[in-house]
Amino acid sequence: MSKSFSSILKTASLVLTLTISQNLLAQDLPQESYVPGGIAIIPTGVMVDKKQPDLKFGNRKVTAIKKNDEWHAVIGIPLKQKIGQAKLQVTENKLEKSNIQFEVNDKQYRTQELTVKPGQVNLSEENLARYRKELKRINKAKATWTDINEVPFRFIYPVEGPRSSSFGLRRVFNGESRNPHSGMDIAAPTGTPILSAASGKVIETGDYFFNGNTVFVDHGQGLISMYCHLSKIDVQVGDLLVQGEKLGEVGATGRVTGPHLHFGVQLNRTWINPALLLPKELESKAKSEPVKTKTD
DSSP states (O other), rough: OOOHHHHHHHHHHHHHHHHHHHHTTTOOOOHHHHHHTTTEEEEEEEEESSSEEEEEEEEOEEEEETTEEEEEEEEEEOOOOEEEEEEEEEEETTTTEEEEEEEEEOOOEEEEEEEEGGGTTTTTHHHHHHHHHHHHHHHHHHHHHOOOSSSSOOOOSOOOSSSSEEEEEEEEEEEEEEEOSSSSEEOOOOOOEEEEEESSSEEEEEEEEEEEEEEEEEEEEEEEEEEEEEEEEETTTEEOOOOTTTTEEEBOOOOOOSSSHHHHHHHTTTEEEEEGGSSSHHHHHSSSSTTTOOOO
């Protein structure tokens, strides 16, 4: 495609400007939630007339946005983050360093017990080797950083349907505890179109052992969305997508027991709750119920 990644995001931003008032645009930020798996928006004390500061949280680069004439950090808080004080590191002009403390509150996520094929819990040597090989590609995609001025934090639902698993669930497979659920599962029939939640660039696609057919989209400054278990992938690496553009179809590939979309969002290489970037008015319509036949 001839358009650059930055230009397609600017075009999408212009469309929003024509349809939404300036007051609403000023609030075009994710919801704040100072808990593990949440988002913290922290003022840095650096005015926007100065160069954008270098922001880090846990040695990972952090998104910087302009708000009220001041640079703010938009931080993804890891699910494994300790409760209590956390620290944002701010560096100005590569020289002046300061730390800003903020509080991370506790949140209790539910537990979900699932039964899957034994070979998908305790992997064979062959499948373990495959997983490790795939993990390198996944980690490379997750580490993507693209410098852009405006990050598209206003997401849309990639597919409509009830929640079959919510973010943060502690999963127990065949009686064995595993990592918490790092995304949002949305149940839908096989073949249902999946839309890009925001404008961005396709940075990785593939068929993975756990995730099945998967697409990664880079939205800039460490904000990345992931779409898993697709029956069909309609894009390829390098494609530039406008918000709402079809990228694939719902399926049941990978480690699943039924068709659904696993929708994941990363910020500063950290899985965060996708609901924090989605429209609030639709949140009540998306039922959060445990559906054992549609989960990963």
